[in-house]
Amino acid sequence: MAVLKMQRISICALKKDRKAILEKVQNLGVLEINFHGVDDDTFEKMDTAYQSSGFAKNATQAETALGVLDTYAPQKTSMLASLAGKDLVEEKDFLDVIARMGDITETANRIISAGKEITEQRAAVVKLENQVEALKPWVSLDIPMNSQGTLKSKVFIGTLPPESTAQTVYEAVENGIDIDVNVISTDKDALYLSIICLRKDESKVEEALRAVGFTRTSQLTHRTPADKIERLQQTIEKTEKHIAALEEKIRKEAENRTDLKRLSDYFRMRSAKYDVLGKLPQSKTTFVLSGYIPEKAVGLIESEIGNRFDCALDIEEISDDEDMPTVLENNGFSENYEGIVESYGLPQKGEFDPTTIMSFFYVFFFGLMLSDAAYGAILFLACFIIVKKYPRMSKGMQKSLKMFMYCGISTMVWGILLGGYFGDVVSVVARVFFHKENVSIPPVWFEPLKDPMKMLVFSMLFGVIHLFTGLGIKGYICLRDKKYLDFFCDCILWFVFLIGLLLMLLPSGIFRSMSNMNIVFPPAVNTLAKWLAIAGAAGIVLMSGRSSKNFGLRIALGAYDLYNVTGWLSDVLSYSRLLALGLATGVIASVINQMASMFGDSVLGVILFIAIFIFGQLFNLAINLLGAYVHTNRLQFVEFFGKFYEGGGRNFEPFVTNTKYIDVKEER
Amino acid sequence: MLQELGLVYALLGAALSALLAGCGSAIGVGIAGQAASGVVTEDPSKFAKVLLLQLLPGTQGIYGLLVGFITLSGIGVLGGDPKEVTVKTGLLILAACLPIGVVGLISGRAQGQTSAAAIGIVAKKPDQFGKAMLFPAMVETYAILALLISILAVTAVLPK
Numbered sequence: 036m037a038v039l040k041m042q043r044i045s046i047c048a049l050k051k052d053r054k055a056i057l058e059k060v061q062n063l064g065v066l067e068i069n070f071h072g073v074d075d076d077t078f079e080k081m082d083t084a085y086q087s088s089g090f091a092k093n094a095t096q097a098e099t100a101l102g103v104l105d106t107y108a109p110q111k112t113s114m115l116a117s118l119a120g121k122d123l124v125e126e127k128d129f130l131d132v133i134a135r136m137g138d139i140t141e142t143a144n145r146i147i148s149a150g151k152e153i154t155e156q157r158a159a160v161v162k163l164e165n166q167v168e169a170l171k172p173w174v175s176l177d178i179p180m181n182s183q184g185t186l187k188s189k190v191f192i193g194t195l196p197p198e199s200t201a202q203t204v205y206e207a208v209e210n211g212i213d214i215d216v217n218v219i220s221t222d223k224d225a226l227y228l229s230i231i232c233l234r235k236d237e238s239k240v241e242e243a244l245r246a247v248g249f250t251r252t253s254q255l256t257h258r259t260p261a262d263k264i265e266r267l268q269q270t271i272e273k274t275e276k277h278i279a280a281l282e283e284k285i286r287k288e289a290e291n292r293t294d295l296k297r298l299s300d301y302f303r304m305r306s307a308k309y310d311v312l313g314k315l316p317q318s319k320t321t322f323v324l325s326g327y328i329p330e331k332a333v334g335l336i337e338s339e340i341g342n343r344f345d346c347a348l349d350i351e352e353i354s355d356d357e358d359m360p361t362v363l364e365n366n367g368f369s370e371n372y373e374g375i376v377e378s379y380g381l382p383q384k385g386e387f388d389p390t391t392i393m394s395f396f397y398v399f400f401f402g403l404m405l406s407d408a409a410y411g412a413i414l415f416l417a418c419f420i421i422v423k424k425y426p427r428m429s430k431g432m433q434k435s436l437k438m439f440m441y442c443g444i445s446t447m448v449w450g451i452l453l454g455g456y457f458g459d460v461v462s463v464v465a466r467v468f469f470h471k472e473n474v475s476i477p478p479v480w481f482e483p484l485k486d487p488m489k490m491l492v493f494s495m496l497f498g499v500i501h502l503f504t505g506l507g508i509k510g511y512i513c514l515r516d517k518k519y520l521d522f523f524c525d526c527i528l529w530f531v532f533l534i535g536l537l538l539m540l541l542p543s544g545i546f547r548s549m550s551n552m553n554i555v556f557p558p559a560v561n562t563l564a565k566w567l568a569i570a571g572a573a574g575i576v577l578m579s580g581r582s583s584k585n586f587g588l589r590i591a592l593g594a595y596d597l598y599n600v601t602g603w604l605s606d607v608l609s610y611s612r613l614l615a616l617g618l619a620t621g622v623i624a625s626v627i628n629q630m631a632s633m634f635g636d637s638v639l640g641v642i643l644f645i646a647i648f649i650f651g652q653l654f655n656l657a658i659n660l661l662g663a664y665v666h667t668n669r670l671q672f673v674e675f676f677g678k679f680y681e682g683g684g685r686n687f688e689p690f691v692t693n694t695k696y697i698d699v700k701e702e703r
Numbered sequence: 704m705l706q707e708l709g710l711v712y713a714l715l716g717a718a719l720s721a722l723l724a725g726c727g728s729a730i731g732v733g734i735a736g737q738a739a740s741g742v743v744t745e746d747p748s749k750f751a752k753v754l755l756l757q758l759l760p761g762t763q764g765i766y767g768l769l770v771g772f773i774t775l776s777g778i779g780v781l782g783g784d785p786k787e788v789t790v791k792t793g794l795l796i797l798a799a800c801l802p803i804g805v806v807g808l809i810s811g812r813a814q815g816q817t818s819a820a821a822i823g824i825v826a827k828k829p830d831q832f833g834k835a836m837l838f839p840a841m842v843e844t845y846a847i848l849a850l851l852i853s854i855l856a857v858t859a860v861l862p863k
Contacts, residue, residue, distance in 0.1 A: 618769065622769045658761070
């Protein structure tokens with residue numbers, strides 16, 4: 036439960052060891068490279084942008100090839116495959132891939148160019164198909180499309196607006212001129228026709244035709260339309276065969292997928308290394324590497340680098356003006372909840388890491404909100420199996436799954452305490468299929484739906500404990516920082532005030548009517564409660580505005596701070612969601628059971644029961660899982676963290692081998 | 704006749720709680736869904752995250768269903784053997800159902816709009832998902848408070 040202490044480490048070493056040292060640091064992955072105040076004329080930086088972008092480009096090329104492979108030779112992946120994590124590759128296999136770099140790059144190029152050709156050919160096919168479409172209306176014309184006529188006759192091939200007919204043409208031509216109009220076809224866009232006349236009337240006919248909106252066809256080919264279409268279709272067929280061949284070729288390359296992935300990662304690693312190299316200050320024979328490192332990893336660097344290479348290691352404390360990254364360290368259970376803290380904001384420099392304390396409350400509240408033994412068992416088993424089955428999944432994913440696994444255990448415990456097993460499935464099945472009334476698994480504690488007020492009181496009690504823990508942590512931080520006055524005013528006075536108020540509330544009529552619990556304190560306690568509340572309130576009014584010199588303003592600020600008691604009230608009421616969400620799970624599960632059992636006791640009824648039951652319960656589990664997750668987060672973030680925690684720290688980003696597909700197994 | 708009117712009022716309450724809260728959720732999930740679709744067209748890999756955010760305003764409908772169901776089973780309509788509900792009890796049940804109905808309708812819509820905005824956060828900064836999720840959850844608090852009052856009231860006034 037701590038924020039790890041960070042230090043700055045600077046390594047000054049010989050240039051000849053540069054590659055080896057950088058690789059070592061990259062493999063250890065404990066150093067965030069950062070230079071602070073290294074401005075010296077003896078050192079200069081290397082321009083590595085060219086190499087870095089070159090390798091990045093190569094990585095992109097391999098990626099493109101993989102993309103083409105995925106399009107034409109998709110890999111069958113199950114939904115859970117993304118959990119499997121990166122492949123572990125033996126170093127010698129990886130070196131083998133690097134040795135075959137040329138071949139693999141060529142393969143990549145082949146795949147990419149084949150992919151490009153397919154795209155081009157596809158475009159060509161589309162173009163050809165458009166041509167066929169344009170020729171189709173002409174298909175019954177039995178002369179070539181570009182016919183002009185014979186020695187004595189003239190033929191016009193073209194279109195008229197769709198509303199025209201052959202009659203339109205006859206009417207347009209003056210009397211005494213003989214023409215022959217053949218309508219070839221008609222559709223909603225145009226009337227397709229050929230017109231024959233004598234050569235001598237050519238110009239007159241043409242003029243007349245133009246007047247009615249005749250357009251010559253643009254499909255000028257020396258073949259008849261039917262013949263042309265046939266030929267076009269042959270070309271299309273040929274192109275499509277070619278595309279199929281290309282696709283087959285790409286599919287044959289699919290066996291190179293692994294190589295491509297490995298090579299892509301190799302380029303990515305090199306690119307990252309050159310990026311770092313460009314940041315290093317270097318002199319003629321030496322270079323400097325500097326950055327943040329967790330204090331406990333210093334020994335590792337000393338033994339792995341300090342003792343193996345000729346170099347000078349310099350470890351120093353981090354100065355106050357630096358933007359230092361945060362690393363959390365927690366026990367095996369609580370570390371799974373670091374992601375929750377991170378999503379709110381990591382602790383800032385010097386801030387308290389709330390993960391450990393929060394993790395226990397998190398599991399407790401999550402279980403209470405879901406509170407169904409069967410759901411808990413499903414959640415636990417699902418997470419447990421996935422974690423065991425995919426040991427190499429990413430660290431973050433593993434932590435989230437383990438987090439839900441523990442929440443599943445808590446859900447099971449709460450389910451047993453409050454008597455929820457898929458809602459009330461036991462009694463429903465007993466009643467409908469075995470005709471036995473009043474069979475159920477009794478809750479170990481009590482059933483919330485039968486006595487919601489009791490559950491409400493307990494929810495708020497848990498809330499008060501949670502909030503008081505938060506206030507206690509605030510007190511602890513004040514003590515740790517030796518701010519004793521703050522500890523007294525902002526923590527102790529509030530405790531006195533709130534405990535006084537609570538003790539006054541418990542024996543009151545309101546509480547009695549709410550909870551049916553009659554609490555009677557001895558009169559001395561009642562008097563004590565009154566005085567605690569008064570003393571606390573007075574203290575807060577007097578002390579909260581202590582930063583202000585003006586006495587009147589100080590009292591006003593104090594009074595305003597006292598008004599925060601309404602904030603405490605709403606915070607406590609907010610825990611009523613523990614009851615509401617817990618009830619929601621149980622009641623909706625019962626609704627589903629009821630619906631499922633509606634078809635009665637018959638073979639069909641049993642089948643329908645099972646189908647509706649499985650589907651409905653899974654739905655309910657999913658929706659309530661979401662609700663429990665969101666609202667547990669909210670209780671931690673708003674109510675709990677609001678009391679003492681600010682966050683806003685920066686994540687630690689060490690120089691590591693940042694691969695996408697593989698991890699290289701190191702040979703020791 | 705008057706006796707039967709009590710049952711009508713009680714049933715009206717159950718209907719209103721499921722109806723109004725369900726409408727609220729439908730509107731809310733709809734608003735959020737439009738924003739989510741926009742994000743997924745740009746970046747399909749964000750599907751899971753935006754889907755979670757879209758679902759957040761869906762809870763009001765479930766709360767409405769919950770109160771409706773408690774009421775229905777309490778007055779014995781589900782078992783096919785309705786209990787005797789006086790007019791007074793019927794009206795009491797109707798009143799008890801109103802908080803989750805009305806608050807569910809309004810908060811469902813408001814939460815949908817907040818969810819849509821939170822989906823905007825995820826579109827631009829996917830790593831801020833934890834914070835984005837919290838804003839719609841804030842709105843839901845008031846639906847939960849209304850649910851609480853409805854449940855407490857309904858269970859208190861149902862005929863024993």
